[in-house]
Amino acid sequence: MIGAHGPGAHGSRPARFFWPEQRAQLDRLFEAILPGSADSPGANDVAAAELIDRELAIEPVDYYEVPAWRALYVAGLAALDAACRVQAKVALADATAEQVHELVAGLAAGQLAGFPAGLDQKKLFATLRAHCIEGCFSDPKHGGNRGGAMWRWYGYLESSKPFHRGGGAGGPR
Amino acid sequence: MTAPRFDRPDVIIVGSGAGGGTAAHALTARGFTVTVLEKGEARGAESFLPLDELHFHARKALIPGADVDPQIYAGVDGKQRISVERWWEANGVGGSTLIWDANFPRYTREDFEVLSVMKDVPGDASMVNWPWTYDEFQPYFEAAEHLWCVSGKTRQHEHHARQEPTRDGYELPMPPLRPHAHTQFLMEAFGKAGMMPYLGARAINSQTHAGRPACSFCGYCQFFGCAVNSRANAVNTVLARALGTGRCDLRTGHCVTRVVHDNGKVRGVMYRTEPGGREHFLGASRVFVSVQTIQSARLFLLSQIPDPNKMIGRYLTYHTKGTAELTFKNQPVWDQGPAFQPRTAIGSLQLRDLYTIDDPASGLTKGGKFSIYDPYTCTPPLRQIKTASMGKTRPNVWGKELVEYLRELRAQGGVSFSFTGEAMSLYDNRVELDDVVKDPWGLPVAKTYYRHHEYDRRLADYALGRVIDVMAAAGGELRRYDGQPEANPGYGHVHGSLRAGADPGASVLDANCQSHTVRGLYVLDAAFMPTAGASNPSLTLIANALRVCERVEVS
Numbered sequence: 001m002i003g004a005h006g007p008g009a010h011g012s013r014p015a016r017f018f019w020p021e022q023r024a025q026l027d028r029l030f031e032a033i034l035p036g037s038a039d040s041p042g043a044n045d046v047a048a049a050e051l052i053d054r055e056l057a058i059e060p061v062d063y064y065e066v067p068a069w070r071a072l073y074v075a076g077l078a079a080l081d082a083a084c085r086v087q088a089k090v091a092l093a094d095a096t097a098e099q100v101h102e103l104v105a106g107l108a109a110g111q112l113a114g115f116p117a118g119l120d121q122k123k124l125f126a127t128l129r130a131h132c133i134e135g136c137f138s139d140p141k142h143g144g145n146r147g148g149a150m151w152r153w154y155g156y157l158e159s160s161k162p163f164h165r166g167g168g169a170g171g172p173r
Numbered sequence: 174m175t176a177p178r179f180d181r182p183d184v185i186i187v188g189s190g191a192g193g194g195t196a197a198h199a200l201t202a203r204g205f206t207v208t209v210l211e212k213g214e215a216r217g218a219e220s221f222l223p224l225d226e227l228h229f230h231a232r233k234a235l236i237p238g239a240d241v242d243p244q245i246y247a248g249v250d251g252k253q254r255i256s257v258e259r260w261w262e263a264n265g266v267g268g269s270t271l272i273w274d275a276n277f278p279r280y281t282r283e284d285f286e287v288l289s290v291m292k293d294v295p296g297d298a299s300m301v302n303w304p305w306t307y308d309e310f311q312p313y314f315e316a317a318e319h320l321w322c323v324s325g326k327t328r329q330h331e332h333h334a335r336q337e338p339t340r341d342g343y344e345l346p347m348p349p350l351r352p353h354a355h356t357q358f359l360m361e362a363f364g365k366a367g368m369m370p371y372l373g374a375r376a377i378n379s380q381t382h383a384g385r386p387a388c389s390f391c392g393y394c395q396f397f398g399c400a401v402n403s404r405a406n407a408v409n410t411v412l413a414r415a416l417g418t419g420r421c422d423l424r425t426g427h428c429v430t431r432v433v434h435d436n437g438k439v440r441g442v443m444y445r446t447e448p449g450g451r452e453h454f455l456g457a458s459r460v461f462v463s464v465q466t467i468q469s470a471r472l473f474l475l476s477q478i479p480d481p482n483k484m485i486g487r488y489l490t491y492h493t494k495g496t497a498e499l500t501f502k503n504q505p506v507w508d509q510g511p512a513f514q515p516r517t518a519i520g521s522l523q524l525r526d527l528y529t530i531d532d533p534a535s536g537l538t539k540g541g542k543f544s545i546y547d548p549y550t551c552t553p554p555l556r557q558i559k560t561a562s563m564g565k566t567r568p569n570v571w572g573k574e575l576v577e578y579l580r581e582l583r584a585q586g587g588v589s590f591s592f593t594g595e596a597m598s599l600y601d602n603r604v605e606l607d608d609v610v611k612d613p614w615g616l617p618v619a620k621t622y623y624r625h626h627e628y629d630r631r632l633a634d635y636a637l638g639r640v641i642d643v644m645a646a647a648g649g650e651l652r653r654y655d656g657q658p659e660a661n662p663g664y665g666h667v668h669g670s671l672r673a674g675a676d677p678g679a680s681v682l683d684a685n686c687q688s689h690t691v692r693g694l695y696v697l698d699a700a701f702m703p704t705a706g707a708s709n710p711s712l713t714l715i716a717n718a719l720r721v722c723e724r725v726e727v728s
Contacts (some may be wrong), residue, residue, distance in 0.1 A: 035569045040576060051227075063232045064240040101572060108571065129229075129571055130559060137554040153583075156415040156554050159510050160583045 017070065018077075019105070023049060025077050032100040033132040041136075041153050041163050043072035048135030049143035070126065074123045075116065075127040083112045104128075179422045182208040183728070184638070185442055185457040187429045187472070191695030191711050192409030192463030192718045197415035197423075198320070199722035206420045208455065209412075210427040210444055210465075211263030212614075216271070218409075221398030224552045235263045235272055244467065245607045245620040246662040254609075257621075260396075261665030262465050265309035266425060268467065269665075270406035270578055273711065274395040275376035276544060277323050279314050279337040280713040282307040283539065284706035287595070290529050290534075295628055298597035299488060301703050304675045304684040305720075311508075313341060313716035318345055318374070321405045321715060322383050325349050325374030334372050335525045350379045350388060350521050354507040354514060355547050355588060359522060360522055362647035370545060373523035376405035385409060385421045392516035392553055428614045430485020432460055432476035432694060439693035442566045448613040458728060463697035463718070470604040470670035471619040471683070479690040484672065484681045486604035489623060490705035492666035493541065493657050495633035497641050498548055499649035504586030507547050514550050522546075524590075527636050528707060535635050538626070541594025541707040543640060548589045551581050557582075562653040580654070588649065590640050592633060593666060594657075596705040597626035604670050623661045633657035666710055668702035686721045695721060 018026060026049045036042020043049070055063070057071050070116040077092075080103060084092040087106070088099040095103070106112040107128075135144030137151070145151060153163040182251045183205040186193045200207050203701060221229070228234050237243075240259035246255040263269045284292045288626035294300045324347035327339040356372075363370055377394075380387045388403040402409050415421035426446055433440040433454065436599075441456035462469050478485060500717045508514055515521070522545040530540045546555050562568040562580040570578055581587070607620040633656045641651060674680030677689040686701045688694040697718045699710045706713065 034575055035572060037576070040580065042576075064238045104571070126569075129569065132556050133226060134555055135233055137558060138231075139223075139225055142227055150556070154554060154579065155506075155508060155549075155583050159508065 014054045015057040016053045016058045018053050018073070021093060022073070022077050023053060024083055026053070026073075028092055028095060028100045029080070029104060029128055030132040030135065032097065033129055034136055035097065036053055038165050039163055041149050041165075043132050043136055045146075045165065046136055046144060046150045047146040048132055048144045050146070051135040051138060051142045052131045069106045072124060072127060075129075079116050079119055082105065083115060086114060087112075155165065176416075177206070177419060177422045178417035179206050179208050180680040181456050182422060183457065183459060183643050184208075184459045184725075185210065185455060186461045186463065187442065187526045188268060188462065188464035188698070189266045189412060189423065190465070190698070191270050191715050193350050194270070194411040194724050195317075195320070195480060195715050195718040196266065196416070196463065196697055197421050199719055200725065201415045201418040203722070204420070205725075207415070208422040208424065208457070210421065210429050210442065210455075211266050211425050212372050212428045213266065214425050215408075216398065218398065218400050218402045221393075221400040224391060224393045224400065226393075226555045229398070230553070231555055233258070233260065235396075235398065236260050237262065237264060242612045242618070243610065244272065244618060244663060246291075247620060247622045249624040249660045251456060251622050252722060255662055256305065256610075257662045261663065261667065263332075266412070266423065267406045267408040270711075271398050271408075272396050273406075274709075275404050275711075277318070277321070277374040277376050277712045278523065278542065278708040278711040280307075280310075280706045280708050280710070281528070281694045284704070284708070285310070287539060287704055293538055296625060297624060298599060298628070300342070300598060301674065303703050307338075310713070310716055310720070314341070314712065315721045316719050317342060317712055317715040320379060320711075320719075321376045321410050322346060322385070323374050323405075323712075324379035324664065326372060328709065329371040330369050335369055337522070338713065339424050344701050345374060347379045347382055349373075350375055350377060350517070350550055351390075351515050352521060353547055353551070354509055355586065356522060357459060358504065358586070358647075359545060359588065360491075363524065363526075363643055365646070366643045368526040368643065369523065370522040370524045373544065375521065375524060377517070378403045378405075382598070383410075384599040385550070386425065389516065390515045390517060392551070394517045396556075416489070425444050429472065430470065430475065430614065430616060432462070432478070432691070434478070434691045434694065437479075437532045437690060437692055439691050442657040445614055446570060449615065459693045459725065460696065461695045461697050464639075465672055465698050466667040466700040467604050467619050469696055469698055471606065474606050475603070475616060478679070478688060478694070481663050481690070482678050484679070486670050487600050487602075488598045488669040488703075489602045489604055489621065489666040489667070490596045490598055490669040491623065491625075492634050492705055492707070493592070493596045493625065493629040494664065494666070495592040495594070495637045495657055496589065496653060496655040497637045497651065498653035499641065499644045500652055501586040501588075501648050502650065503648050506549055506582075506584055507586050508550055516643065524640070527639060527658050530635070535631075536637055537632055539595040540632060540636055541592055543636070544591045544593070546589050546591070548587045551564070552589075559655055564651060565654040568653070581652075586726060587652075589653070590637065592636050593707060593709060594629070594632050594636060595707045596635070597628050598669060598704050599624075599626060621663065625657055625661055630657045630659065651701065666705075666706050668699040671696050671700035672703050673701040674703055685724050
């Protein structure tokens with residue numbers, strides 16, 4: 001089991017669960033689930049993966065599904081990286097948006113070849129999708145929805161505002 | 174006032190939610206001493222802050238965890254072992270009234286006398302008339318609506334036959350909650366189809382009332398505690414009254430493990446105050462059980478209540494349900510800004526035009542009702558967006574389709590329909606004790622067997638189809654569609670399993686909701702309901718609790 005790392009409670013920033021390469025893989029997957037554009041924020045515009053990265057690192061665990069999620073992510077990211085290397089001939093962290101989209105489409109359909117038998121592809125997809133949405137639309141205090149940029153564009157707790165990638169009044173901050 | 178502690182109360186009440194809390198009030202008002210045993214802890218409104226959808230809803234801070242306290246579902250074939258999270262059961266003083274929607278319609282004559290409506294009862298279903306009439310319940314509905322501080326308005330249309338009938342001159346204690354901005358659009362659209370939505374009754378303050386403020390439309394309703402006490406719950410209504418009498422002994426952290434009885438009479442209960450701790454006895458000549466339908470049936474089974482006709486746990490019903498969501502390309506989003514726009518989990522329009530169905534081609538006669546809301550302003554974002562769909566065959570979209578869904582949601586008017594419908598009562602739909610899993614208190618958890626009848630599934634599709642047709646004529650395009658699957662692992666509208674009836678051979682409880690086989694043992698949650706009915710059940714179970722408590726004889 002890969003455990004929590006980073007400065008944590010004794011440092012200046014929260015502990016993270018994923019190693020940098022895993023986090024890069026997760027960022028790619030989340031951006032495929034909610035892609036951004038010049039005028040609408042995507043998962044990476046608001047650091048959506050930050051929420052689950054922090055939550056999985058919290059000790060003691062304060063939600064009962066966390067141990068199962070930890071195991072699912074460690075096995076699932078490795079399996080998706082392997083599947084990407086077979087399908088697109090490239091590591092997941094280096095894949096293009098189109099290549100990651102194809103990978104996620106295969107996962108959502110439960111049709112990725114060579115996936116470990118013990119890993120339920122549809123369940124893994126559902127977990128990724130749910131956590132991506134949580135990372136985009138939860139209170140920014142949990143790490144995702146950076147600066148409240150997704151709420152501002154969507155129009156939650158305030159009237160919706162235009163989004164301009166790269167900053168500006170409605171962009172990430 | 175010092176909280177009383179009774180060594181032998183007149184009545185023991187198990188559970189402090191809608192039924193138990195109401196009984197505590199009704200009985201203490203009559204002079205009885207009561208001890209209320211509640212498994213959970215007491216929470217004040219401040220404990221529901223800060224408003225946080227992830228914490229309270231996605232991470233389910235107020236409900237039992239499925240890892241240690243699940244319910245087991247046997248699947249439609251009865252052979253599965255599916256561990257189910259009981260999202261409809263909150264532990265704590267006030268029970269599930271802490272997290273409910275406070276949607277307060279009455280059951281009506283069509284529910285009490287279902288056989289007068291249903292001419293086509295399927296041969297394998299057991300649909301029965303209730304042993305009471307709507308008219309008999311009317312005084313208790315009125316008392317319940319005032320006791321629980323319901324907002325709304327009776328007789329809203331000149332032709333108001335589709336709204337719940339009320340006595341001439343009768344009115345609810347408060348006017349309706351502020352209408353949603355989509356109200357006029359929907360009234361006109363349904364009006365063209367000869368249908369009449371109306372502003373629904375909600376146990377939510379529309380103005381300052383009974384020392385509690387008006388709703389602030391924060392949007393954190395169903396699944397959340399009300400942080401300002403504008404939504405009624407058992408704590409801020411009936412339990413407050415009961416405790417004020419000095420005759421109510423409310424004990425938290427008390428898990429009742431079984432009802433004690435012998436020679437056909439109740440003697441009291443056994444309880445634990447900590448998991449693994451020893452059992453204690455509390456005696457009383459009357460025990461009122463109200464811990465939600467499935468848990469009440471489970472307590473009957475744990476207590477080995479005599480059951481000569483094999484009826485305990487049987488005829489469990491979940492309402493037939495269904496959801497349809499549409500978007501209107503030519504209609505700007507209904508958002509007047511947070512300062513103006515009502516944001517509650519369920520908008521205030523209700524539609525009962527399909528409560529009975531007069532369409533021979535459908536093969537259906539008993540239908541149900543809709544709650545109508547705006548997905549954008551009425552539902553917090555996580556819950557709403559996780560169900561993002563782009564049509565009947567494209568559920569749970571992601572990628573460009575999810576972006577398209579979000580663009581529509583924030584810019585275009587939308588509407589969502591939540592259907593509550595009649596369900597066929599089947600003997601095999603039941604509660605048993607699981608023989609493997611035990612809860613933290615060491616008791617076998619409930620195991621349910623449930624499949625929806627084909628009637629239920631056709632009803633959901635028919636009713637959803639009717640409102641979709643009306644909305645399509647107004648320019649709506651379907652986005653989300655959830656009919657009623659055959660399987661049902663669990664749902665908040667849950668009834669039956671301890672059927673009440675006049676015939677001891679065909680029911681568990683008598684017409685006063687007292688056990689046929691153990692005198693002095695009563696049930697006050699929705700387990701008593703002989704059939705499901707077709708409206709949100711809380712008001713009717715509360716009215717029934719008032720009715721039952723009025724009839725309890727002084728020793």
